[in-house]
Amino acid sequence: MEQSREEYKYSSVCSDPTKSSWLPLLRQMFVCSGVTSYFFIYGLFFGAPTVYVPQIRKEANSTEAISMEAVSWLFSISSYGSLPWAIICPVIAQRYGRKAPYVILWINTIICVSLLYFSKSVTELFGATFYWGIWISNAIGTFFHWKNICILIFICCIYNISILFWPDSPVWLATNGRFEECARCHRWLKGEDEDSELELKQLISSQKENLKRKHERKEDNKKNCFIKLYDSVKAKTFYIPLIYSLLTICLYHFSGKLACSGYIIDIIKTITASESTAYEGMLVLDGVTVLGMVFSNNKLRSYDNVYVFV
Template identity: 25%
Template sequence: MSPFFRQMVAVSGVVLYMIGTGANIAYPGVLLQQLRLPDSAMHLTPEHESWIASILGLALISGILVAPFSLQKLGRKLTNQLSTLPAMGGWALLVAAKGPAALLASRSLQGFAMGLQAAAAPVTIAEYSSPKYRGAFLATIAFSFASGMLVAHIFGTLLYWRTAAVACGSFYVVSLILISIPPETPPYLASKGKNNECRKSFRWFRGDDEDSEKELEVLLNSQKKKLTPKVAQFTFYRQMVTKPEFYKPTVIMMFMFVLFQISGMTVVPSYTVPMMEDVSGGTIEAYTSMLMVDVVRFITAVIACVVVNKLRRRTVLFLGIVISVVSLLTAALLLYLRDLGYIPEGYKWTPVVPTLFYIFGKTLGILPIPWAIAGEIFPLAYRSIGSGISGMFLSIMFFVVVKTAPTSFRQIGINGTFCVYGICIAICGIFLYFLLPETKGKTLYEIECHFRGEKEKDVCERDMMLELQKVEEG
C-alpha cells in the first residue's frame, strides 16, 4: 500500500465516528418530529424536547475533561477505540428507550463519547497525516459532520425512529474495526521516548523515502530535548500557561469554537424542520426543506475538502464568515419585510434562498477550518491539554446555544435569531482576523515555532537545519 492509502485507511476510522457525531447532533430533528405525532408511543413536553436536543452539550463536558488525560496516558489509538463504546451503548439504549429518562441517558452516553472524539479527532488526523495531505484529511471532519446529518435525516425520514437509531449506531461498529488497523501515531510515540516504535509507525504512514526519513529524524531529535526529568505538576502547569506556544493557540481555539457554535452549526440540524417551516412560510413541505438543507451542506462539505487543501486556511475561513454574515442578515431582512406584508404571497419562499447561502457559507469555512486548525495549532507537549481546554468552550457553547434556541425562536423569532447569529459571527471573525496565523503547508514543528515568536522561530529553524545536516552526513 502507498503511504497515502495507509493514511487514508487510518483517517477513515476517525471519519466514520465523526459521521456518527453528525448523526448524534441531527437525530433529534427527526426523533422529536416523529414523537409529536398523535399515535406516538411516547409523548414529550417542550421542556423534554429542548433537553433531549441540548443535553449532548453538557455530556460533552465530561468527555472533554477525560480526553486530555486519556490522550496523554493511553495514547491516541486506544482513546479512539474506547470512545466508540459509550457511543454504541448510547444508540443501543435509545433503541430500547421507553420514556424520556432513557432518551436523556442515551443522549448523555453519546455526548460523553463525542467529548472524547472532539478532542481526539483533529489531533489524531493531524498526527497521521503528512503536511501535503493534512489539510484535506482534516477537512474530512467537516465532510463527516455533514454526511452524518444527512444520513440521520434520511434514515429518520424513511424509517421508524428506533430502526433509524440502529442504522446510525452501526457507523461506530465499523469505525472501531478501522481504528484498530493502524499503529499508534508517531508523534505520540516520540513524546514517550519510544523511538523504535516511532520509526516503525512513521514508516508505516509515510514510507521510507529520503524526505520522510529527514522529517522522522527531526521529530525524534526535537522530542529528545523535551524528555527532561519530571517536575511537580503544579510547576509544570504554571510554566505551561506562561508559554506563548500554549496560551496563544488556546485563545485562538476558544474563539474558533465559539464561532463554530454561535454560527448555528448544531442548532440548525436539531431544529431544521420548524426553522425551515418558518423561513419558507409554509410554502415548502417540512421534510423536503430539511433534505434541501442537508444536500446543500453535504455538497459544500465535499467542496470544502478540496478548497481547504488548495487555499490558505485564513482565506477559506473569512470567505465563509463573510458569506454567512451577509446571508443571515439578508434572510432576516426578508423575513421582517414578509412579516410586514411587503413581500407578495407568491414570493413568501424568498428567505429560503439566503438561508441556503448561509448553510453554504458556514459549511465551507466555519465548519472545516476550526477542526483543521485544532489539529495543527497546539505543540506536541501541550496538544492533549490544549485540545481539552478549547473543547470545553465547544461543549459549553453547544449546550447554551441549543438549549436557548427554542426560547430565542419564540421570543424574537427566526429573523431576530438570525440577526443575533450574524452579529456574533462578525465579532468572532474580527478577533480571529488579528489572532489567527496561516498554517497551510507548514509542519507541526514549524507552527509550534511560530507561536514562540520571531527570535525563537529562528532558533527552531536553525535547529531543524542542523538536524537535517546530521541526517545527511550519515
C-alpha cells in the same frame, strides 16, 4: 557511541530506504477512515433528535409525547455529557497513547446506540443522548423510520473494530522516548522511501531534544508552577488559536444555526403548514451546511484564515 548504536537499531528495521509502494497509503486510509467515521457517527447522533421527535409525536398522535422542555434537553444534554470527556480523553491520550481514547469511545458508542435503538421512553432517550453526518441522519429520518439511524451507527461501530489493529501514534511514542517502536509504526504508516526516512529522522531528533529540555526543566525546581502556567498562557501559540476557536464557536451559536438544526421542522411547518415542505426544507438546510463546509475547506487552502472567517 550510544547514539550511533540507536541510529543503527532504527535503520536496521528498514530493508530498503528507497522502496515505495501503495501499501503505506492504504494503511493511512485504513486508520483515517476509522477516525473519520466517528465524526460521521457524531453527525448521526446530533441530527437524530430532529427527526425522531416529530416521528414519536406522530406515532403517539400527541405533541405532549415529548414536551418542548424535553426537546430542549434532548438537543443539549449531549454537550453536558461531553464536558467530562473533554478533560478525561486528553489525559488518557497523553498517558496511554492516542489509540486508547478511541477504544473507550468505541465501547461507549456501542452502549449508547443500543440504548437509543431499544429506548421506549423519553428518559431512555436522555440516557442514550447523554452517553454520547447530520445530513445522512436527517435524510434517513425523512424517508424511513428513525431507528434506521441506529442501524447505520451500529454498522459504523462494527467497522470501527479496526481500532484494535491500529498502530500507536509515532509522535506519541517518540514523545515518550520509545524510539524503536516509533520507527516501526512510522514505517508501517509512511513506508520506507527516502522522504519518509528523513521525516522519521527529524521526528526522533526533535523529540530527543524535547526530552532533554524536559529533563532539565524537572531539575530546575526553583520556578513556580504558576509562573510556568502564566508563561504558557501568554504565549501566542496558545492564545491566538484559542481566540480563533472561540470566535468560530460564537459565530456558529449566534447565527442561530444550532437552533435551526434542532427546530427546523417545527419552524417551517408553522410557516407553511405543510409537513412535507418542512422535511424538504430541513434537507436543503443540511445540504447548504455540508456544501459550506466543503467550500470553506477549499478556500482555506487558497486564502488566509481571517479572510475566510470574515
